[in-house]
Amino acid sequence: MKVRIVKTNLQGLPVGESHHYTRYPDSLVERAKAMRAEGKTLRVxxxxxxxSHTIVHQWSAGLRRRPAIRVIARRVRSE
Structure with a gap:
């Protein structure tokens, strides 16, 4: 069996890139937050x-992509 590192919330559910429905990498989200902190507008x-500017707003306001609370190792079946 292989071991995979997973970022989770307090309930143990995957968050960020660890979640299987993730569209955007964590690096892109962090870059958007940094640009917003510099004072750039959502549309820029x-x-x-x-x-979309809506997703940038949701990331910067903390409505989506809340930070991971803990990191755990999960066993994954090897194929």
Whole structure:
């Protein structure tokens, strides 16, 4: 069996790139948050990163992609 590192929330559910429905990598989300902290507008950030301004707002306001609380190792069946 293989071991996979997974970022989880307090309930043990996968978050960020560890979640199977993730569309955008954590690095892109962090880059958008940094650009917002620099004072760039949502639409400018969205245009530069190629995402919608709504998702940039949700990331920067903390409505999506809340930080991981803990990191755990899960066993995965090897194929």
């Amino acid at each position: 950030i969205a245009a530069e990163l190629g995402v």
